[in-house]
Amino acid sequence: MSITPQPGIMDIALYVGGQSRLEGHADPLKLSSNENPYGPSPRAMAALERSAAMLHRYPSTDHAELRAAIAEIHGLDAERIVCGVGSDEVLQFLAQCYAGPGDEVIHTEHGFAMYPILARAAGATPVEVRERDRVVDVDAILAACTDRTRLIYLTNPGNPTGTMIPLSEVERLAGAIPDHVILVLDGAYVEFTEGYDGGASLVESRENVVMTRTFSKIHGLGGLRIGWGYGPRAIIDVLNRVRQPFNLSNSQLAAAEAAIRDTGFTAHCQSENARLRVWLRDEILALGIGCDESHANYVLARFADEAEAMACDAALREAGILVRRVGGYGFPEALRITVGDEAGCARVIEAISRFKAAA
Ligand code: PMP
Numbered sequence: 508m509s510i511t512p513q514p515g516i517m518d519i520a521l522y523v524g525g526q527s528r529l530e531g532h533a534d535p536l537k538l539s540s541n542e543n544p545y546g547p548s549p550r551a552m553a554a555l556e557r558s559a560a561m562l563h564r565y566p567s568t569d570h571a572e573l574r575a576a577i578a579e580i581h582g583l584d585a586e587r588i589v590c591g592v593g594s595d596e597v598l599q600f601l602a603q604c605y606a607g608p609g610d611e612v613i614h615t616e617h618g619f620a621m622y623p624i625l626a627r628a629a630g631a632t633p634v635e636v637r638e639r640d641r642v643v644d645v646d647a648i649l650a651a652c653t654d655r656t657r658l659i660y661l662t663n664p665g666n667p668t669g670t671m672i673p674l675s676e677v678e679r680l681a682g683a684i685p686d687h688v689i690l691v692l693d694g695a696y697v698e699f700t701e702g703y704d705g706g707a708s709l710v711e712s713r714e715n716v717v718m719t720r721t722f723s724k725i726h727g728l729g730g731l732r733i734g735w736g737y738g739p740r741a742i743i744d745v746l747n748r749v750r751q752p753f754n755l756s757n758s759q760l761a762a763a764e765a766a767i768r769d770t771g772f773t774a775h776c777q778s779e780n781a782r783l784r785v786w787l788r789d790e791i792l793a794l795g796i797g798c799d800e801s802h803a804n805y806v807l808a809r810f811a812d813e814a815e816a817m818a819c820d821a822a823l824r825e826a827g828i829l830v831r832r833v834g835g836y837g838f839p840e841a842l843r844i845t846v847g848d849e850a851g852c853a854r855v856i857e858a859i860s861r862f863k864a865a866a
Pocket of ligand 1: 592593594595596619662666693695720721722723729732733734
């Protein structure tokens with residue numbers, strides 16, 4: 508007897524996350540998962556500790572306090588926010604509710620690896636659209652839309668590229684897609700950009716645009732798993748129907764609320780990241796390695812070829828530093844390096860310089 512899963516499930520390639528262990532190094536410098544080098548806000552840590560007193564209580568099912576805090580800080584309507592176990596879960600709700608067998612889900616060439624996984628898990632067909640010089644190509648996305656397209660997942664700024672398209676281009680895309688298609692603006696790294704609201708203003712004016720955001724990056728809470736989505740009321744109502752009532756714990760809710768309210772800490776992380784990513788890119792370029800301007804908390808270092816990228820990765824590991832190989836994202840010749848704190852940035856540049864000098 509053989510028990511077979513649903514069609515498409517066995518076509519799913521397992522997601523491989525950024526490594527955190529490095530043999531021979533008890534405490535490696537981890538620059539492989541775009542985490543916040545300053546950790547979470549001390550206020551979030553304190554709220555987390557206080558939440559232990561509530562372990563015997565079920566958490567809120569409607570996340571009203573966290574949604575109110577998000578709405579207040581970002582100037583949004585709390586009724587149109589849905590919270591999930593990381594933004595991954597919100598992205599999953601969208602595929603689960605809106606895509607099925609026979610439907611197509613568009614994502615771009617270098618987009619987040621979860622998009623095709625979520626499409627296939629819903630029984631739908633992922634459709635990959637090419638980018639142009641590592642930047643999302645709105646016309647190519649529009650050309651790929653068919654009667655069967657249900658969702659477009661768009662990361663802006665892009666991961667692992669760090670490049671972004673301006674709000675005007677996102678608006679052009681939203682204005683030109685067919686009404687039956689939902690445009691999902693994955694804004695995992697929006698807080699690191701300047702002058703881009705992640706598409707929140709578009710959500711206000713259109714019936715088929717949803718924005719997703721996360722507490723994992725700027726708020727330093729990747730280990731706790733909290734994300735949220737903002738969309739038209741009708742879509743948020745649909746997503747809430749498949750959401751488990753207790754998907755977020757008291758601890759997740761308390762820490763996230765304290766984190767988002769600590770705007771001083773957020774601003775500090777933003778300005779340090781903005782300063783150090785420019786420095787990191789300049790140093791990489793000075794070493795003769797390709798690197799686009801980044802609008803996120805990582806840079807993509809492009810070497811001469813795959814062999815050089817792998818050799819540099821090995822040298823970094825030797826030095827106790829973990830960065831991300833991105834061959835699975837279509838960049839075998841590149842390494843994605845998270846912008847660390849000042850000492851972390853200096854250490855990774857020193858190690859790459861040594862590697863280059865020895866070559
Ligand atoms: N979107 C993008 C582009 C990401 O890089 C990530 C994290 N790797 C996510 C979404 C999911 O983040 P989380 O589930 O931690 O919110």
